Amino acid sequence: xxxxxxxxxxxxxxxxxxxxxxxxxxxxxxxxxxxxxxxxxxxxxxxxxxxxxxxxxxxxxxxxxxxxxxxxxxxxxxxxxxxxxxxxxxxxxxxxxxxxxxxxxxxxxxxxxxxxxxxxxxxxxxxxxxxxxxxxxxxxxxxxxxxxxxxxxxxxxxxxxxxxxxxxxxxxxxxxxxxxxxxxxxxxxxxxxxxxxxxxxxxxxxxxxxxxxxxxxxxxxxxxxxxxxxxxxxxxxxxxxxxxxxxxxxxxxxxxxxxxxxxxxxxxxxxxxxxxxxxxxxxxxxxxxxxxxxxxxxxxxxxxxxxxxxxxxx
Amino acid sequence: xxxxxxxxxxxxxxxxxxxxxxxxxxxxxxxxxxxxxxxxxxxxxxxxxxxxxxxxxxxxxxxxxxxxxxxxxxxxxxxxxxxxxxxxxxxxxxxxxxxxxxxxxxxxxxxxxxxxxxxxxxxxxxxxxxxxxxxxxxxxxxxxxxxxxxxxxxxxxxxxxxxxxxxxxxxxxxxxxxxxxxxxxxxxxxxxxxxxxxxxxxxxxxxxxxxxxxxxxxxxxxxxxxxxxxxxxxxxxxxxxxxxxxxxxxxxxxxxxxxxxxxxxxxxxxxxxxxxxxxxxxxxxxxxxxxxxxxxxxxxxxxxxxxxxxxxxx
DNA sequence: GGCCTTCCTGCTCATATGAGCATTCCGGGC
DNA sequence: GCCCGGAATGCTCATATGAGCAGGAAGGCC
Numbered sequence: 001x002x003x004x005x006x007x008x009x010x011x012x013x014x015x016x017x018x019x020x021x022x023x024x025x026x027x028x029x030x031x032x033x034x035x036x037x038x039x040x041x042x043x044x045x046x047x048x049x050x051x052x053x054x055x056x057x058x059x060x061x062x063x064x065x066x067x068x069x070x071x072x073x074x075x076x077x078x079x080x081x082x083x084x085x086x087x088x089x090x091x092x093x094x095x096x097x098x099x100x101x102x103x104x105x106x107x108x109x110x111x112x113x114x115x116x117x118x119x120x121x122x123x124x125x126x127x128x129x130x131x132x133x134x135x136x137x138x139x140x141x142x143x144x145x146x147x148x149x150x151x152x153x154x155x156x157x158x159x160x161x162x163x164x165x166x167x168x169x170x171x172x173x174x175x176x177x178x179x180x181x182x183x184x185x186x187x188x189x190x191x192x193x194x195x196x197x198x199x200x201x202x203x204x205x206x207x208x209x210x211x212x213x214x215x216x217x218x219x220x221x222x223x224x225x226x227x228x229x230x231x232x233x234x235x236x237x238x239x240x241x242x243x244x245x246x247x248x249x250x251x252x253x254x255x256x257x258x259x260x261x262x263x264x265x266x267x268x269x270x271x272x273x274x275x276x277x278x279x280x281x282x283x284x285x286x287x288x289x290x291x292x293x294x295x296x297x298x299x300x301x302x303x304x305x306x307x308x309x310x311x312x313x314x
Numbered sequence: 315x316x317x318x319x320x321x322x323x324x325x326x327x328x329x330x331x332x333x334x335x336x337x338x339x340x341x342x343x344x345x346x347x348x349x350x351x352x353x354x355x356x357x358x359x360x361x362x363x364x365x366x367x368x369x370x371x372x373x374x375x376x377x378x379x380x381x382x383x384x385x386x387x388x389x390x391x392x393x394x395x396x397x398x399x400x401x402x403x404x405x406x407x408x409x410x411x412x413x414x415x416x417x418x419x420x421x422x423x424x425x426x427x428x429x430x431x432x433x434x435x436x437x438x439x440x441x442x443x444x445x446x447x448x449x450x451x452x453x454x455x456x457x458x459x460x461x462x463x464x465x466x467x468x469x470x471x472x473x474x475x476x477x478x479x480x481x482x483x484x485x486x487x488x489x490x491x492x493x494x495x496x497x498x499x500x501x502x503x504x505x506x507x508x509x510x511x512x513x514x515x516x517x518x519x520x521x522x523x524x525x526x527x528x529x530x531x532x533x534x535x536x537x538x539x540x541x542x543x544x545x546x547x548x549x550x551x552x553x554x555x556x557x558x559x560x561x562x563x564x565x566x567x568x569x570x571x572x573x574x575x576x577x578x579x580x581x582x583x584x585x586x587x588x589x590x591x592x593x594x595x596x597x598x599x600x601x602x603x604x605x606x607x608x609x610x611x612x613x614x615x616x617x618x619x620x621x622x623x624x625x626x627x628x
Numbered sequence: 629g630g631c632c633t634t635c636c637t638g639c640t641c642a643t644a645t646g647a648g649c650a651t652t653c654c655g656g657g658c
Numbered sequence: 659g660c661c662c663g664g665a666a667t668g669c670t671c672a673t674a675t676g677a678g679c680a681g682g683a684a685g686g687c688c
Contacts, residue, residue: 042676
């Protein structure tokens with residue numbers, strides 16, 4: 001395509017998209033046949049001169065979703081648009097909304113849903129509508145008795161999801177990470193705890209997020225880890241955590257000793273699940289999102305456009 | 315339109331614009347008739363959820379041009395798109411290019427073109443192609459014998475426009491602003507100078523820019539004014555200059571004494587012209603652009619999108 | 629210069645889309 | 659319960675558009 005045609009295609013595009021002229025009218029205006037105009041417009045589209053964006057908080061990016069499915073082997077992918085997004089909070093809200101929408105539309109409706117906890121999960125629970133399902137029982141898949149002011153968030157999340165879905169929540173009455181291996185084993189052998197974990201293993205679907213390996217983590221905030229602990233994990237290659245278990249960029253456990261003191265489903269149990277929905281948004285989580293997808297921790301990913309593009313191109 | 319329909323219209327738009335599905339296919343996918351889909355898409359467009367942008371340095375904004383013509387009484391307006399613009403320099407280049415394109419396409423071709431000088435005019439001269447016209451004579455409309463290193467820019471601009479247009483340049487051999495009124499009157503009564511100004515008055519068309527009233531002005535750079543002079547003009551309400559004459563936001567001369575010492579066409583002569591093309595770009599010139607258009611200094615405006623929107627909404 | 633290949637142009641025809649209209653549905657008033 | 663007005667729906671039909679093809683121009687190669 002020479003420069004003349006390039007310019008003509010721009011003029012044609014202006015008349016077509018901004019002035020709503022027909023290709024025929026454009027042809028008359030520019031002294032071209034309507035077929036030539038059609039070809040110029042096709043060229044302009046093909047060469048990326050025409051950018052069409054859907055500007056709406058609920059807008060998704062289907063072509064990127066397709067690429068994630070095809071190129072990264074996911075069963076499904078939900079990518080929310082970043083167009084017109086003003087803040088990271090809004091991005092997270094959009095993603096949480098999309099996750100809530102996905103859960104609501106999920107068929108068959110899971111009888112038992114295993115959930116993790118954290119800021120993302122809490123937000124999803126807020127975006128779910130009353131009656132999003134009928135009779136969905138919710139079970140926590142990792143420890144989450146909070147140690148401080150945030151106490152109750154983990155429980156509130158599971159309870160809210162269950163209540164709005166017309167079911168019961170089963171909480172895992174245990175800290176996320178214990179200081180001593182013996183304590184962790186003792187807790188896990190407790191009849192109630194063991195029962196909950198057994199129930200969690202039998203869930204039809206899992207819904208969880210991933211955390212970045214930084215001082216902003218809920219594990220630091222909840223007091224399970226100190227900022228120094230996180231620094232050490234990062235030094236060992238940690239990019240983030242899933243259900244409280246810190247992984248490197250290949251999805252491997254970074255610190256087996258720490259992992260052994262962490263209560264809840266193991267990552268391999270998660271990997272073996274038929275339906276594991278990861279919800280990960282924001283630039284801070286690009287690395288951990290990559291590790292999650294790469295190592296097959298989820299079969300469905302709900303994320304934002306920038307993170308998705310990072311997974312595909314980065 | 316309720317929320318359900320709003321969401322459906324977004325889903326439909328995704329399938330239509332991103333997946334290139336037909337409205338019929340979308341209907342099947344979403345359990346709607348194809349007419350409903352068509353209506354949803356129309357709604358989505360109408361409510362601004364669909365944003366179509368033409369991303370190209372030569373792209374123009376025809377709807378804004380129309381508004382400028384209709385609402386601001388211009389004979390013609392050229393508005394270059396700001397989409398994907400990286401720097402102010404690029405914006406100015408785009409605008410200069412558009413001005414060059416406009417001149418090239420101008421019919422009837424002017425026999426004599428009056429031009430001012432400055433950075434914008436110089437850039438336009440660079441963007442013009444050899445043979446953009448055949449036999450266009452160019453005459454300077456304001457004084458421009460530079461006093462310093464920039465010497466020659468003013469002359470080079472006029473000569474370049476003339477040469478590329480297959481004509482001759484007539485330079486105005488006079489400083490832009492003189493220190494004493496008597497000198498200015500003496501120069502203007504010089505036979506050569508008087509002849510050039512007479513020729514300038516008879517031009518078929520004028521091409522000029524406007525300068526912001528700041529220390530970055532070419533008049534400061536060329537030594538005709540000191541930064542302090544400009545500060546004083548600003549204090550008197552100056553928003554910028556046209557052919558070396560400083561105006562306030564209503565287009566009135568700010569300092570009649572200074573104006574009397576300025577050589578070249580007067581603003582009223584410019585206002586009386588049949589075809590006066592002003593080329594003004596960049597955020598620094600929003601105020602002066604407004605004054606130019608408001609006071610009828612130009613019949614044709616070439617500008618950038620942001621400046622145009624400022625004229626319309628600001 | 630003649631020939632061949634390749635790309636481009638203008639066409640026919642099938643399909644997709646939008647305008648306008650009749651019908652149906654729904655909520656409010658009696 | 660019944661009627662009515664207004665909105666939403668599904669339709670017919672005219673128009674706009676894209677796919678595919680035949681003919682022709684342009685340019686390279688002998």
